Amino acid sequence: MTFTIADDVAPELYPLAWLLGSWRGPGVLAYPGIPERGIVADMVVTHDGGPYLAYTTTLRLGERVDHEAPFDPEALVAGEIWSRESGFWRPATGSEARPVQGAPADGPAPTAIEVLATDPSGFAAVLDGSAQGPRIDVASDWVASTATSPGRVTAIRRMYGWVRGEIFWAHELAAFGHELANYASGRLARVAD
Template sequence: MVFSIPENLHPELMPLAWLIGTWRGKGRCEYPNIEGFEFAQEVSFNQDGQDHLNYFSRTWVIDSNSEIVKPYDSEVGYWRLRDKEVLEVVLSHNSGTNEGWLGLIRGPKIQLAMDKAYESPSKKAIDSGSRLYGLVEGQLFTSLDVGKDGHDLQAYMWSSLERAG
């Protein structure tokens, strides 16, 4: 899939331009006290000329035939770059939690660590987290490690996504 940089892209977002578009694929979730499962994922990054990317991700539990069984999670947010390599990300989840993330971008590789979390009265936020996004052989690789429910930071979800046409 050929990618072109949007004409109205804010200059500060050039290091993130490779993310813009919609990505789809599959992944895996495993964590203590959770029965592991495969999932389908769609991630979209878009922009409107301002100094941030708009972000939307949703996942669905799938069966062994890759058929959707049920929705799993969705999150929306904004990605803002500072000083050409420091990334600030704010996310809001359909479960009622919100998170602030800080990280670095080095070419087509992004590493984020959770800075702060807000939990709604009915949902507990994760205690710690790290995220990785990288362009690997034309695919967007993502991973999310979390610490929650008394468990240390460890692998939780990972996926490999292809750019949609």
């Protein structure tokens, strides 16, 4: 599936332009000390003509859906909010792409990117890495948690991939005294803006 880049998207954003839009899909939440459960993920990525993207994501508890089965994003039933996050994505102009474990070693030249992420549960993070073709790999460079955050987050790693018009994603987290481990994953389909 192809997509069209709008005329008002800054050229620096072309390697990230496939993220633009509203997305929804099923996923699974599984982390040490948290029972495995189904989730529904919503992601909205926008731009205002500047050299960055703004985003929000919301994970809600939901039914477990087979990752391989076709799904209708509009028909997914989402329940209680599990987490929210917002921030900005931008190319790291003038920087070398930071290698991230698991990132592809071949293909088009990677574009260095930075992500600024905030979560209302009390943490903020700076992630950096690369966009390489239809794949993005980022890992935390800096994470800060407030004194009242329910679980001190110490590291984050994320992967996003464009596959046949959908975004497949995986988030890893080190928090609550645990080492970096799978936290949530799923797939997203574009929904009407």
